[in-house]
Amino acid sequence: MGDDLIERLRAAVGPQHLLVDPDLRAPYETDWTGRWSGRARAVVRPADAHQLADVLRICLAAGAPAIAQGGNTGLVGGGVPRGGGSEVVVSLARLDGIGPVDGSSGDVVVGAGATLARVQEAARAAGWDVGVDLAARDSATIGGMVATNAGGVHVLRYGGMVEQVIGLEAVTMAGEVLGRVPALRKDNSGYHWPALLAGSEGTLAVVTRIHLKLVPHLPDRVVALLGLPDLDALLAVAGRLRRGLPSLRALEVMFADGVTLTHEYNRLPLPLPGPPPVVLLVEVADAAGTRSRLFDALGALVADDPDVLATAVADDELGARRLWRTREDHTEAINAAGIPHKLDVTLPTANLAPFADEVRALVTSLAPAARLVLFGHVGDGNLHVNLLGLVPDDDSVDHAVLDLVARLGGSISAEHGIGVAKRADLPLTRTGAEIATMRAIKAALDPTGRLNPGVIF
Template identity: 55%
Template sequence: MDRERLVQQLTAVVGDAHVLTDPAVRASYETDFTGRYTGRARCVVRPADTAEVAAVLRLCHGSGVPVLPQGGNTGLVGGSVPGPDGGEVVLSLRRLTGIGPLDPDARRITVGAGLPLAALQRHLRPLGWEFGVDLAARDSATLGGMIATNAGGERVVKYGTTRANVAGVEAVLADGGVLDRLAGLPKDNTGYDLTGLLVGSEGTLAVVTRARLRLVPHLPHRVTALLALDSLASAIAVLGRLRLLESLELAEFFTADGLALVLERSGLPAPFRSAHPVHLLVECAGRRDPSGELAELLEEADVREVAVALQDADRRRLAAYRERHTESINAAGIPLKLDVTVPLAALPGFVADLPALLAGRGSPYVFGHLAEGNVHVNLLGVAPADEEAVTEAVLDRVAAAGGSISAEHGIGRAKAPYLHLTRSAADIAVMRSIKAALDPTGLLSPHTLLPTDA
C-alpha cells in the first residue's frame, strides 16, 4: 500500500490531528533521549485507546508496514526510535493516560500505558499508596515504556523491578488481536505467564495498552543520607550492613569524577568540605521515623562524612547529587551509554579496569544502583570510529565477570549485536521462536532486541 493511502486510513481511525507527517513535528519522536539514535518515520500515529491501537495495528499488518511502539522515548539504546529508511510507523502511546479506580483491598490499580510515572505518583500518594518503582526520569517515563523494558530504577532493593510490580496487562498483538490479562489474580495457575512474558519484551511481541499494577502503602517517615567513602569496596561493605534495615529503600552510588561534573554543570554547592572518592546515597522509609536505626548502624560503619536530611526539601537536595548525573553528563557531550549489571564482588575490579579498557579513547563516568550491581557506564569523548571497539571491550569485561549487558534499559538496537555475550544460543533460539509465534511477519519493533544477522 502506498504511503498516502495508509495515512488516510490511519487518519480515519485516530483523527487528522493525531497522524503526524510533517518532518518538523515528527522530529521529537524520531530521536531518542541521548541524541545518539535518530531515524525517520513513515508517520507518527497517536491513538487514544485500545480499540484505536488495535485498528492501527490491523491496518499496518494488512499493509505489511512495520510498527514501532513508543512511550515517553526516554530509552538509551535506540529501541524507541525508527530506523533510517522511513519505513516504520511510530505508534505513540502518550494519549493512553487513563487511571482506573483504586482497589485498596487488592492493592491494585489499572492505568493506561501512556501515563507518566510522576502522574501516577501524584495520584496515589494523597490516597496513601505508591507504585514501588521510581526513576529519575519519572516526569517523562511512561508506565508502558517501563513495562516494555522491565525498568528497575532506584528502589529495586526493596520492591523489585517493574516485572515484580505488574499484576496483569492488556496488550494488542501484531495482527490487531487483543490479549486481556488485566484480572491480575494473585493465584492463577492456568498455563503460561503471558503478563510476565510481555514485561521486558521491548515492544517486539505485542503493544501493552493498559496495566494492572501492584501497590504498596505510602510510608510517611523518611530519612535520606549521603555518605562519603574511601572506595567502592567500602561502599559495598556499608551496603551489607544497611541491608539489615527493613526500612532501606534506596542505595545509589557515584564517584568523585561524576560529582565534580554535576557541581560544574548544575551549580549545586559541594555536599562536603572535602572531596571523596565514592559517595553512597541511601534512603530509609517507615511508618515510624527510621532515622534513629540508620544513625545507629552508621556509627559503626567506615564512613568519612555523612549528611542527613529529614525534610522533603532537604532530602531532594541530597538526592539531586545523584539524580542530576544524567543531565550533567549529557550537557558535557553525547555520551556512549552502557547500562550493565556486575556481581557485587566483581564491581570494584570492573570499575577500576575501565580506564585500561578505554585505552585513552574516552573518559568514564559511572554511577548507579549499588544494591543490584547496576552500573550506568557513561563514556564521554569516544570517537565514532572507536565506539564499536569500546563497546565490545566493556561488554566483554561485563560478560567475563558473570554480569549482564543490560540492567534496565533493554537491548534495543544498540546492544542487539552483543546479546550472545550474556544469553546462550539456546536462549536466543527460544526468544526467536516466541517472536515468530506472536509476530510471524516480524512487523513489531523489527530492529529491537534480537540480532538481525541470523
C-alpha cells in the same frame, strides 16, 4: 506502501492524531540521549486499544513496520525509527487513563501511556505508592516501563517492574488482544503474559493497560550521603546497612568525577567536601511519625563506622530531595557534556570493585581521550557505564567493556534493555539456544517481523 497507508491511518485515529509534518514528527524521531534517530513515515496517536488494533492491522496489511513509543526516555534506541522513512511510530500518549485506587487490595488499573509521576500522585493521594521509581518519572510511561522491565532506585526493597504487574492487556501486530485487565492476583491458567512481555521492548505486542500492584506510601524518609575511600569499603558498609536497617529503600553509588560533573551542571553546592572518592546514597523510609526513629537508626550505624570519611544527612523532605539531586542529576549532567555511549550492566557483588578498576584501565588504554563516568544502583549490583568523547558510530570500546562484564559473570543489560544499542553483544551473555528460543517466541507473536524490527536481535 503509498498514500493509501496514510489515508487509512488518518481514518483510524482522526486527522489531528496522524502526524506527517516533519516538525510535528521530530520529537518522536530522536531518542532521549540524542544518539539514535531516524525518519518515520508517520506518527499515530490512537485513543484506545481498539484504535491501536486498527492501526497495527493497517500497518501489517501495508507491510509497514510499527514502533511503540511511550515517553521516549529509553536509553538503548529501541523506541525511535531507525530507517529512512518506512516505519510508523505508534505513540501510546493518549492511552493515559488512571482508574480509581482500590484501597482494599492496594492496586490500580492504568493506561500504558500514563506517566509514572501521574500514577505516583494518584496512588499517594490514596495512601499508596508505586514500587518502582526512577529519575525519568515525569515522562516515562507505565507501558514503557513494563516493556523495558524498568528497575530504578527502589528495586532492593520492592523488585523491578515485572514484580509490580498483576496483569496486563496487549495487542499483537495482527490486532489480537492478549491478557485481561483487571486481572486476578492468582491466575495460573497457562502462560503468564506479564512475565512474557516484561522486557520484550515492544517486539512481541503493544501493551495498552496495566493492572498494577501498589505498595504502602511511606511519607517519612531520611537520606544520607556517605563519603568512602573506595568501592570495597562501600560494599562493606552497604552490607552492614542491609543487616541493620529493615526500612532501607535505596543504595546508590557515585564517584568523585561524576559528583563534580553533576554539581558543575546543577550548580548546587557540593554536599560533601572534596568530593570523596566514592559516595554512597542511602535512603530509609517508613510510615508517618517514624522520622526521628529512622534518623537515629541510620545515625547509630554510620556514626562510628571506620570506613565512613564524611556524611551529609537530611531528615526533612526538602533536604532529602536536595541530596537525591547529586545522584539523579547524573544522567542529565552527562548528556549536557556530550552525546554519551551508555552501558548499563550488573555484576556479581564480589566482582563490582574489580570491574570498576578494570573498566577504568580498559577505557584508558583503548580511548585515552574518552571520559568515563560510573554510577548506579549498587544495591542491585547495577552500574551505569557512561562514555563521553567516543566517535558516535564506533562501538569498539562498548564491545570491549561488555566483554569484560561477561568475563566477570555479569549481564550486559541490568534494566535499560538491549534495544539497538547492544543487540550485537547479546551472545555474550545469552546462549545460542536461548536466542533461538527468543526468536521463535517473536515469530509466534509477530510472524512477519513487523513489530519493532531490529530491536533485541
